[in-house]
Amino acid sequence: MELQKALQALNNGQIDPIYVLQGPETYLINRFLTAIEGQYLQEDANAMNYMSFDMEEDSLADVMVEANTISFFNEPRLILMRQPAFLTGSQKKNAIKQDDASLLEYLDNPADDVVLVIVADYESLDGRKKIVKQLKKKATFVDTSVMAEPQVKDYMQRYVASEGVDMTREAMALFLKRTNYQLTQSIREMDKLILYVGDEKRINQRDVDLLVTPSLDDNIFHLTDHIMRQDSAAALRLYRELIAQKNQPIAILGLLQSNFHLYTQIIQLKKAGYDQGSMAETIGVHPYRIKMAGQSIHPYSPNLLMVGYMKLIELDFDIKQGKVDQHLGIEWFILDFCSGKAAS
Secondary structure, eight states: OHHHHHHHHHHTOOOEEEEEEEEOOHHHHHHHHHHHHHHSSSOOOHHHHHHHTTTTTTTTHHHHHHSOOGGGGOOEEEEEEEEOGGSSSSTTTOOOOTTHHHHHHHSOOOOTTTEEEEESSSSSOOOTTTTHHHHHHHHHEEOOOOOOOOHHHHHHHHHHEEETOOOOHHHHHHHHHHHHTTTHHHHHHHHHHHHHHGGGEEOOHHHHHSSOOOOOOHHHHHHHHHHTTTOHHHHHHHHHHHHTOOOHHHHHHHHHHHHHHHHHHHHHHHHOOHHHOOOOOHHHHHHHHHHHHHHSSSOOOHHHHHHHHHHHHHHHHHHHHTSOOOOHHHHHHHOOOOOHHOOO
8 A cells, every 4th residue: 555545544433453555665654653553642642552563582472472561441552563574584583582473473463553554664575474464454554664766856846835835946866866865865855955045935056065975876887887997086185075974995995895795786687688767676775776877887897897896896995904004095996996907
């Protein structure tokens, strides 16, 4: 079910006993949780009627005992299950091993005074598992997955309009680029812009440029581009700007390494006939990152990308072994790679 339809149902007093929020978009998850708390608990949440369990530490059996416990005065209760990795194909090694028998039993006979919300903030669940199959039959699934670019743009335009604020087309384009079309970040930054313009009620490109700084990911894409084009002056200038902004060299190195790896993966998947959406799902990154990378890699040599990736791995190892100074290591890599010696 789309989030908007789920919210409308809540507003109409239609509250189901079990919900599964599937998808990692934090803003959408929080919107639903705020709405159901307001509708079901009537803004009277407390430690007795609103409980949250971390399924990497708490057992399903304990959650089900709580759900089946009769409350005083038939008070409605809202129970959240977070980090339900047992619904996916992978779990952390130190996470508690869950026995889903009690949850399967609960699905057949949910408590009348309890709403159970399973916050499955993952891209996908393991559809082969019996518990997932039964949840799809007996629970209400609400889509909280990452939105595609057109959806984010449409959502933000409506969000701005709902606040009574006018935003120029150029300002919106720059804004979405700066926030990488990520909804949760976009909402946070837009609230800041709306507060900044105040009674003026108009956001222009200058406002966005002033308040919404390019993300580190965005800058790393530009840095990768400068390096691959062997423009050492531009690459060093941007790298030093990032250091001046208090970014750690080892963090920059890790993102550079990730970018080179991403580019090599995209080239391989393109050859295999994958489209942008399939690549994002296969690699497990935001679709906007795939789009940005896809636009940049056309002039790049696949062999040179692989050479760069391997050299970054070596540099990371040498820095961690104390053989190379972290502040100079990346500059040496940039100069060496841009000189053309790296490919030899």
